[in-house]
Amino acid sequence: NAGVTQTPKFQVLKTGQSMTLQCAQDMNHNSMYWYRQDPGMGLRLIYYSASEGTTDKGEVPNGYNVSRLNKREFSLRLESAAPSQTSVYFCASSVGLATGNTIYFGEGSWLTVV
Amino acid sequence: QKEVEQDPGPLSVPEGAIVSLNCTYSNSAFQYFMWYRQYSRKGPELLMYTYSSGNKEDGRFTAQVDKSSKYISLFIRDSQPSDSATYLCAMSGTNAGGTSYGKLTFGQGTILTVHP
Numbered sequence: 001n002a003g004v005t006q007t008p009k010f011q012v013l014k015t016g017q018s019m020t021l022q023c024a025q026d027m028n029h030n031s032m033y034w035y036r037q038d039p040g041m042g043l044r045l046i047y048y049s050a051s052e053g054t055t056d057k058g059e060v061p062n063g064y065n066v067s068r069l070n071k072r073e074f075s076l077r078l079e080s081a082a083p084s085q086t087s088v089y090f091c092a093s094s095v096g097l098a099t100g101n102t103i104y105f106g107e108g109s110w111l112t113v114v
Numbered sequence: 115q116k117e118v119e120q121d122p123g124p125l126s127v128p129e130g131a132i133v134s135l136n137c138t139y140s141n142s143a144f145q146y147f148m149w150y151r152q153y154s155r156k157g158p159e160l161l162m163y164t165y166s167s168g169n170k171e172d173g174r175f176t177a178q179v180d181k182s183s184k185y186i187s188l189f190i191r192d193s194q195p196s197d198s199a200t201y202l203c204a205m206s207g208t209n210a211g212g213t214s215y216g217k218l219t220f221g222q223g224t225i226l227t228v229h230p
Contacts, residue, residue, distance in 0.1 A: 105158045
């Protein structure tokens with residue numbers, strides 16, 4: 001089972017460039033999330049989608065946009081990359097947004113902005 | 115002050131040792147408590163899941179929640195080199211209006227190394 005699949009795995013961007021991180025899940029989950037992980041900061045929520053057709057800001061949304069393309073896919077876009085966006089990005093999904101639902105993570109995307 | 119505090123370590127123990135990992139939190143609305151394990155260059159995977167206060171045991175792993183002290187722990191008995199990973203605590207709960215929200219708040223993660 002693939003679970004949550006993210007692409008690309010690694011990417012180097014120059015400051016000001018744009019890019020989109022792709023995420024797809026095959027578990028028929030309703031809710032999807034984008035987190036970033038930085039040393040000493042743990043995982044921080046960027047954006048989430050409670051269900052198809054809805055998106056909401058998380059803890060650190062500035063500099064990012066998202067699109068819930070369909071039930072399976074949830075993309076994260078950096079319009080004008082900055083060095084502060086160098087991080088590891090994780091897509092995740094869960095059955096629903098209700099408290100207590102297990103969240104399943106992808107393998108991560110390592111992004112470096114120079 | 116962060117909502118969830120976790121000692122980042124690193125923690126290094128010999129094989130067979132009992133490991134204790136801990137988190138403290140400030141938000142009394144948290145009701146669901148989880149421990150995730152993350153191997154190097156991988157995504158986090160759910161290890162233990164506990165609702166409200168109490169203990170939960172799964173093999174060599176025991177999760178404890180003390181809501182009165184806002185303190186959670188994960189114990190690993192007979193630790194193995196394969197337990198070497200980063201351990202993240204995570205929490206979620208309902209807001210003051212009683213509406214549930216499933217967004218997790220994570221601790222910083224504790225790096226654990228179990229050496230043979």
